[in-house]
Amino acid sequence: MAAPLPDIEVWIFDLDNTLYPASCNLFAQVDRRIGEFIADHFGIPYDEARAMQKRFFRDHGTTLRGLMVEHDVDPVPFLDYVHAIDVTPVAPSPELDRALERLPGRKVIYTNGSARHAANVTDRLGITRHFDVVFDIVEAGYVPKPDPRPYGALLDRHAIAPHTACMVEDIARNLVPAHALGMTTVWVKSEADWARPDQGGVGTASHIDHVAEDLVAWLAAVPV
Structure with missing residues (x-):
């Protein structure tokens, strides 16, 4: 049984595969360019770069961190x-725009990507106006989710009381630190193996308060 949704003053959203559907597959483009960057930087074949890329991701949480x-x-x-x-694979979403409009409180984006990438995506969706904060990988000191340190930095820097905040994510393990801090957590259901609640050493889904099969529909149904 999902926990009741308390009064929320701050809504913290992941960006990729959360604010837009995973079916847009933007990460395939990013993934390819990461491999190309590594191949060019080290002067190695692409296949070798890909193996290095995946090891960095496995050992450090993101390729960049590695x-x-x-x-x-x-x-x-x-x-x-x-x-x-x-x-352009991301379609403008007036439905998401309306769903965010009806939510009371502040809206924040917290992403392992860059602020520039976030702006490109939210401009395409037509929802940029809703977000007063983009806490990106630069703001996080290049320490990626789910390391708990940047979660604390986000709360401190932007005067967010965790018990009044709700974090929305497609990668279940990234909700573990949010739950530990006292935030309400929402998992945007994903079919990707690495995004499921039983992956990443989590073991159970006890850190997930709500599951959204469809983010827009879930937000539209939130009592306000």
Whole structure:
């Protein structure tokens, strides 16, 4: 049984595969460009770069973190390159715009991507006006979710009381620190193996308060 939804003053949304459907498959473009960046940076074949990319992701949470920790790679050109993608597979969503409009309180984006990427996506969706904060990987000190440290930094920097906040994510393990801090958590259901509640060493779904099969429909049904 899902926990009741308390009065929420701040809504914290992940970006990719959360505010737009995973079927848009933007990450396939990003994934390809990450491999290309590594191949070019190290002067190695693409297949070898892909193997390095996946190891960094497995060992460090994101490929960028692995590049920075193990090879002192400058994150700025990396982020500029990998997020220079075509966002037209994302359709404008007046339905999402209306659903966000009816929610009381502040709206925040918290993403392992860049603020530039977030702006490109939210502009395409037609929802940029709703967000007064974009807490991106740069703001997080290049420490990716689900490391708990940037969650605390987000709350402190933007004066968010965790018991008044709701975090919405497609990757279930990224909700573990939010739940531990006292936030209400919403998992946007994903069919991806790595996004499920039983992956990433989590074990159970006790950190998930609500499951949204469809984010727009779920938001539209939230009592306000």
